[in-house]
């Protein structure tokens with residue numbers, strides 16, 4: 001299957017990065033998607049940029065302060081809710097593979113909150129739900145592109161590619177090593193799923209080869225909600241590792257042309273996930 005989603009040149013696109021099993025934030029972004037669709041005669045899309053799964057399994061007293069508001073991992077529920085939503089809104093709800101999803105379909109097993117998060121989740125889900133999980137994740141893309149200029153990946157745009165075909169034809173089973181340390185050496189797939197940063201020149205070349213102008217990704221935690229890197233890159237934190245006051249999502253005008261990431265504005269394209277709990281610098285009421 002082609003691993004690149006091609007978004008249209010009209011309508012509104014809601015972008016949500018790393019949820020890591022947070023059902024509350026999943027429900028909130030879906031609510032935003034429905035409100036957006038209602039406001040645009042149904043011409044709205046929702047894109048998850050990977051790592052919908054693998055959150056902490058901690059009790060409230062074990063929870064470290066730096067992880068933001070407490071939640072308990074609900075990975076299975078999040079993925080199944082996503083599949084239901086996508087089925088009810090054909091062609092309008094999309095997801096990219098993150099390094100955490102990849103572990104279930106051929107990638108190295110991640111070890112962020114457990115020694116082997118892939119085995120832990122599959123044990124918790126049991127055989128039938130695990131088969132369903134793999135089926136759902138197996139349909140995820142590696143990148144999305146839009147005529148507005150935006151190119152979406154899970155990790156930083158650090159892959160060296162000649163054209164979009166290198167991503168479209170990428171084999172998710174290409175990783176044959178054993179350790180997550182080896183994955184970055186797997187061309188295209190490794191950097192797209194695991195890179196936390198990209199050199200300005202490499203990022204620019206990647207974005208151009210994909211036919212776009214700006215790169216949007218998550219994977220890393222930006223405590224302030226988002227960060228611009230040069231003119232081409234924006235890292236967004238919608239959920240994981242961030243306090244409610246700082247969580248942001250993007251709402252892009254698919255009919256626009258964004259030349260640089262600075263064209264995305266707070267209050268227009270960059271929006272707080274929880275407006276009534278948001279920092280003043282993100283358009284809310286909470287002192288920074």
Ligand SMILES: [Mn+2]
Pocket residue numbers: 051098099100154193219220
């Ligand atoms: Mn990730």
